[in-house]
Amino acid sequence: MDDKIRKLTILYGSQTGSAQEVAERIWREARCNHFHGQVKAMDDYTVSELIFERLAVFVCSTTGQGDQPDNMKKFWKFLLRKNLPVDSLRNLRFAVLGLGDSSYVKFNHVAKKLHRRLEGLGAHALCKVGLADDQHDLGADAVVDPWVQNLWNILNIMYPPPVELATQAVSFPSSRWNVVTSDVILSNRTEWLQWEDNSSLCPVLVNQRITHNQHFQDVRLIKLKSSLSYSPGDVVMVRPQNLPESTEQLLEILKHHKLHYLRPDTTLTILNKDDDMPVPPALSLPVTLHQCAQLYWDLNAVPKRYTFQIMCNFTTSELEKEKLQELISAEGQEDLFKYCNRPRRTILEVLSDFPHASANIPISYFFDIFQPIRQRAFSIASSPKAHAGEIHILLAVVQYKTSLFKPRLGLCSNWLASCSINNHLPVCIKKGSFTFPLDKSIPIIMVGPGTGVAPFRSFIQERVCSDSADSDTLLLVFGNRNHMADFHMADEWKSLEHMRKLTLLTAFSRDQPHKIYVQHIIEKESSLMYRWLERGCWIYVAGNANNMPAAVRNAFVTVLQDKGGLAPQQADDFITSMESKGMYQTETWS
Template sequence: MMSDTNRLIVLYGSQTFTAQEVAERIWRKTKILRFKGPVQAMDDYPISRLIQEEFALFVCATTGQGDEPDNMKKFWKFLLRKNLPANSLVKMKFGVIALGDSSYSKFNFVGKKLHKRLIQLGATPLLNIALCDYQHDLGHDAVLIPWTKEFFIKMQDYFPNQTTNTLNTQFIPRWQVSLIKNEDCQNGHNLNKDIYYANGLRDNFLNTHHLEVEQNSRTTHDTHFQDVRLITFRTTEDDKVDYSPGDIFNIRPRNSDEDINDLFDIFDSHNIDIKPHYRLLVQECHDDMPVPDFLKEPLTLYELAEQYWDLRAYPTQYVFSLLALVSDDKLERDKCMELSSPEGQEDWLNYSRRPKRTVLEVLHDFHKSTSKLTIEIIFELFCTIKPRSFSIASSCLTSRGTRIDILVAVVKYYSKLKKPRLGLASNWLKCLRVGDKVYGWIKMGSLKFPTDTKTPQILIGPGTGLAPFRSLIQDMAYKGLAHKDVLHLFFGCRYEHKDFHCREELLRLVEEEKLSLYCAFSRDQEDKIYVQHKIKEYSQDLWHLINDKGAYIYISGNAKNMPDNVREAFIEDVFSKEGKLDLDQAKAMLASIERDGRLQVETW
């Protein structure tokens, strides 16, 4: 069978813009193969046209407790309409790429739901769903690259004249870019505006607030290795915020002066004529890849380097394919080609991902290739800075909608490289000073607390996992509903006197009998004690709360080992030991509680 059109739509649902970037990568392949069709957020696509589409590729992330991203909600709601005939999409052949993280219990839940629903509406999958896992050594690419290759091979059944042999040999820019080398703004005018919101631009689904830093204090002792910040943002009286316990604060970080200066020093050292005050004109060159609103006004290269390009990102294999494209040094070009090839994935892992080497460090290492960079390649070389999400750590009620607190662990660690690895967002937040202005927005969180305020709540939040529970506790205290029989907080850290966040506040609430607090200080004694050990210690009380009082369980914090260890403690020490259940029954009970929404997890 051969179609009479070469239209292929690529629709994405993205919470952190990763799905959008994947969709744009696929779009490059569609252009090389001469397919036509839009690349759009699902909610931006005119869904009434869907029944006419013959070929579609969907890229979607999963958020919260298995929820769809904001820019997919309208699309998904339409697909769920009961009055849609079962043959609505009978013309469509499709593929679904799901982007997820297997450390979450509802791994790729949205992608799986979408794949199933499309089949229910009569569409035919060209391939089984791609379940991409960020936890894999290769990240999402471990599944994405071979799956995408197979997808376009399947498309050849319908378009036999298309060949996939050239997929990795052509450079397809998203937009046409050119430099405006005016000398009028060398003094730095307008270099500190926010490129996303300075002109009143807004994302369709975001309610953005202009905030001022009121406080930025360290909650850990100066001698402690980990710097954790409690940061308070203040709004204006006419721009109050509205949020509930469990909600999320989003903010887009900026690059450091050190990294920005390094970038322009690289340009200078190679005599690349790109100056901070030059402006970049971005114009449309493909009908199906419109220029975003905030890029339509020419921006200075400084603004792009500060706010748009992620200078601390770890370079993908695509970065090395771009360097190979411009390099005229055989040794470097061959190495870049190897690092960008499927056969060179292990070398790419060892060079780039495992040591967390940044894209700027790569430009230093491959200096001969770097010297040949053009503005067209540079613009595609860097991925964009993505917004970061933080659980709100305060109650909206206590400040009457004028303040937001977040609790931030500053990321600094060492790999085999000499220079420390620094998290972009946390180190930028750390350096914010009182009075600094930023833009941020609030999103409804995934944690849902019981409407019956007398229902006991077991809150397990070691480290910065305390944040959403501090919001809840403050909220209930303000309403006069906080009580030690209702709020049971399990907090863990290393040392009682070094990293016990909000210590005085929590101990005061205990004294006032508004909170029951169970602390695990892992390094204050020879044997390490974690929150799961405290769960075992108080297993009898917890069984009574869960079995007799209908308590809810909430887990918040680092996704690495803690959530699984806590689950095991409830299964083995609470349900099995105290509930007299065998292991299978105990696991079934935990699963049942989770299905009913009485166990909820928010980890990062």
């Protein structure tokens, strides 16, 4: 068979790294199925070459208000060109897998649009578009796993491997890169790795807890000194590092490694093995084991199934192998979820549970079992006009209990909380999903419970500094548990309310016997809300992605029914129309 036919190009659009991880998984499995081809971000691919492709898989997430990930925007813009012939991709067979979150109105919007556009250009779909959902009990894998397996079934029927390949036993996938160890001490060790995101190092000016000391939730206001330019609604991207105790735990585990004598200052040189999987810029120079443990590998991450496959392949213990085989089998997916995903068991804890496996994994596979530390996004909580030369971050320190004894810690929030004054953070600015109207006479309703109030602090401060803030055009609905414990920025809001620059409504769920949330306040103040809706207001909702966004939307639908006399479907259609016009925007996170 022509080698060109067995070429499979895998392209991804990924904002947080999840779509990239799935794309790289498909790339690994492609090798085992005797396909070859590159895997890269869509914007790193020469899109004009798409007309020459025979087979392609696209994996993409959806961000903000149904937007493309940053590393897919140029690719998508090219596909939307009106002068492209309707049959320009007639030779292409493709599959699209979307990673989304059904708490968003435009669930997997990008994947659906990409699938339709490719068909509109004459390409032929191999299968239905996959719509993975983070809100599923088993997470995105509930859709990803069967979708990927179905893809291989289809491809191997349509493009059966030649006899000489079909009879070859499929070996275990090789590591993505070669790694050479050395005891030569690096003379040019740097404090930070050189990632490709062009981050700037910004010193911490303030790291202040703003919730009551007795309150269960530690919420921080962190102020950074920065000359970076930004606008209200933008986000600051922060790449954290592992906490010292996690780094030391990994180094302790690796003291018992059977194949390599590893010390914290052991030098690792990472080399290309396959041109389709190049070494990233962060690893282009030699690094120490300690640097990888502190700055590159995410030691807090919940491991993927491939990690368990690697461990099963290399463990020297029959007991461990038997257990690992159960967990990676098709029948063992619920057991794997109960062991790993549901309790949020970290990669370090898994390695500790299987000591014979962790002691025998070749070091080159470390870059397969450990995920790289990803950037985290925070809505900027300051206005450049109000706080020139500063960036403010409002964050809740993530710490929670599962069935495991040790509390689960969010990597970035706990690292940020531990930072001292003058510590430097690697940050960069990205455009946020919120877009605010230029016409300052348009009334704005902002619903921001908890740290969801962050982007609205930026926007309100900007309006105040522009002398365009008043209580007839700015309405903030804030909610949390207790007025005295976690009323974020209370003095600021009350001062603006007193000066008639802001209309403020609050909901504190635990200050009375019955719980009151932001949606209840919207319904309670239905007359006020309806007057603002009649005036053509824009509505913004930010905060946790669980039940709040849908509950708030339903509350506005109820307002339209009760005060506007609309039928249920008419009221829902009214909000849907606002969403399509950008007048109702949501920015939520898990």
